[in-house]
Amino acid sequence: MEETMTKGSMLKTRREEHDKIAMRVSAASIIVNIVLSIAKLTAGIAAGSGAMVSDAVHSASDVLSTFVVIGGIKIAGKAEDKEHPYGHERMESAAAIVLSALLAVTGGTIGMAGIKNIVHSEELQIPGVLALSAAVFSIAVKEGMYRYARNGAKKINSEALMADAWHHRTDALSSVGSFVGIGGAMFGYPILDPLVSVIICIFILKVSGSIFKEAINKMIDKSCGAEVENLMREMVLSHDEIVSLDLIRTRMFGSKIYVDIEFSADGNMTLYEAHAIAEHIHHEVEESFPDVKHCMVHVNPTESGAKVLPQHYEGKKKVYN
Numbered sequence: 086m087e088e089t090m091t092k093g094s095m096l097k098t099r100r101e102e103h104d105k106i107a108m109r110v111s112a113a114s115i116i117v118n119i120v121l122s123i124a125k126l127t128a129g130i131a132a133g134s135g136a137m138v139s140d141a142v143h144s145a146s147d148v149l150s151t152f153v154v155i156g157g158i159k160i161a162g163k164a165e166d167k168e169h170p171y172g173h174e175r176m177e178s179a180a181a182i183v184l185s186a187l188l189a190v191t192g193g194t195i196g197m198a199g200i201k202n203i204v205h206s207e208e209l210q211i212p213g214v215l216a217l218s219a220a221v222f223s224i225a226v227k228e229g230m231y232r233y234a235r236n237g238a239k240k241i242n243s244e245a246l247m248a249d250a251w252h253h254r255t256d257a258l259s260s261v262g263s264f265v266g267i268g269g270a271m272f273g274y275p276i277l278d279p280l281v282s283v284i285i286c287i288f289i290l291k292v293s294g295s296i297f298k299e300a301i302n303k304m305i306d307k308s309c310g311a312e313v314e315n316l317m318r319e320m321v322l323s324h325d326e327i328v329s330l331d332l333i334r335t336r337m338f339g340s341k342i343y344v345d346i347e348f349s350a351d352g353n354m355t356l357y358e359a360h361a362i363a364e365h366i367h368h369e370v371e372e373s374f375p376d377v378k379h380c381m382v383h384v385n386p387t388e389s390g391a392k393v394l395p396q397h398y399e400g401k402k403k404v405y406n
Contacts, residue, residue, distance in 0.1 A: 103241045107158045110237040110246060114151045114253070117230055118144050121223060128219035144223075147252045150187050153180050154249045161245075161339060172378070174339025177245045181300035184248035188293035191255060195262070196286025202279035217271070220264035227257035242340045242376060244303065248296045255292070258285045306336035309376075317344065317370060326350055326362050328387050341378035344370055352386030359384045 125141035157180020163173045234250035237243075262281040269277030308314065314333055321330050332347035346366065350359060363382040370380040 106237050106241050110234050111151050111155050118147045128215050132216035150252050153183050154245045157245045174341045177339050178300040178303045180245040181248045185293045185297035192286045192289030195282050199279035199282030217267045220260050223260035224257050227253050255289045303337040309335040309342045342376050344380040347383045349385040349387040
């Protein structure tokens with residue numbers, strides 16, 4: 086009971102730290118996007134830049150995506166209950182899917198606007214210097230927010246927060262398009278703005294597809310990858326009592342990992358001894374790999390010193406963990 090309480094407290098502490106970082110990054114994102122939207126809109130209207138006004142709308146839309154992140158992370162952090170015995174971690178993947186859709190819409194909107202402006206390039210206006218300054222400021226701020234949010238996402242392994250970080254990067258790229266377009270218009274080449282917008286659209290759609298694919302993989306029980314599984318395999322085989330490792334299987338559950346392990350040990354040892362080995366490996370895996378939410382361990386009996394090949398038993402198995 087004491088070990089269970091200790092583990093439960095440790096998981097709670099990790100979750101609280103996870104939520105604390107996520108909320109801090111999200112709050113900064115909301116504040117920056119609101120301030121930036123107002124600044125861009127003011128500069129766009131004052132300088133007569135339609136590109137900058139569109140950029141302001143883009144920044145304002147990022148506030149919505151950040152609220153999606155907050156909602157997804159909050160729900161994902163809820164404890165297990167009777168209807169959801171494995172927890173709610175997959176809700177973070179669901180939030181990432183929503184964000185990938187918002188990214189795709191953003192990219193598509195930028196691309197369509199660019200194509201429309203290419204077709205009607207003779208109607209493009211020449212904006213003032215204020216709009217150019219606002220674009221430079223926006224690029225610097227949004228690239229900084231991208232790096233800040235990305236670091237937070239990596240620290241807590243949050244795909245929803247990483248998707249929101251890419252929203253900042255797409256906003257920075259949108260501002261790059263505005264800068265090129267505004268500068269090009271000043272030098273007599275207004276067509277540069279819509280051309281860059283189409284290129285940015287393609288890049289955003291590619292990022293959106295990558296985020297969507299990663300989120301789907303975490304919702305269909307994809308393995309955690311050969312690198313992590315090999316580390317787990319080395320850990321199990323480092324125990325002298327293990328005759329052979331018969332099975333190691335992992336699956337992603339949102340940002341968490343579930344592990345199944347089967348190994349063979351001397352069949353003459355007592356049930357207490359076999360259970361002690363299995364329990365030790367169970368705790369060792371969960372403590373050494375912070376993203377592992379639960380590890381199930383099964384012991385197969387074999388003759389002492391015998392070489393054992395991986396076995397597959399039919400019927401009901403008793404798992405000790």
